[in-house]
Amino acid sequence: MNFKDYLKDATEKYGISLSDEQLDQFDKYYQLLVEWNEKINLTAITEPREVAIKHMVDSLSCWQADLFEAGIAVIDVGTGAGFPGIPLKIYRPDIKLILLDSLNKRIKFLQTVVDELGLENVKCIHARAEEAARNKALREKFDLVVSRAVARLPVLAEYCLPFVKTGGIFAALKGMKFAEEATDAKKALSVLGGSQPECVAIKLPYLEDKRAVIYIKKEKSTPKAYPRKAGTPDKNPL
Structure with a gap:
């Protein structure tokens, strides 16, 4: 089986249906991921079946019909190789997406993916979350903030919640220690x-491993003191 076969099988078992065009886009994304991974460190997982399940389907695990209203503004904080933002964009092309990452090499990869896949309404921004969250154009502007495999939740919340507008949602994709x-x-x-x-x-x-998506609603505006300067949230979590 090739990557598209593995992905089609995995998404169907998960309860998600992809069009032929979407499968082609995911396949192109996979090919670019493997190609660029030889030049820059994007992922330790490269086998087609593993990427299909552990990256692509896992990224789509935060999708909920009532959450992803048409045209919502989404930012993927610390997106890395584009997870979960790009799979979500392929699945729901109408979302307005920003991919935020602190490493310029990864931003160049992400821009290549966006261009090659013909994805519209996607911006790739090179910045640390602590700095980007102080930009008036980004602070508290998003209906949905997503993040996967970036930091423990007490730290990640300080990176992500400042981007969420009041009433919006922060969705953190987490592994086995999610409850803790x-x-x-x-x-x-x-x-x-x-x-x-x-x-x-x-x-x-x-x-068989345990995973979860942790959903947090933004109930009130984040105090201006947060996020603290770069490095502080990680060294001294709230």
């Missing part, structure tokens, strides 16, 4: 204007 992280983040979420976390367990096809 959610508990540890409660103080930070309260300080930053977020609701208590809602953990939705995820079961990916063919995998």
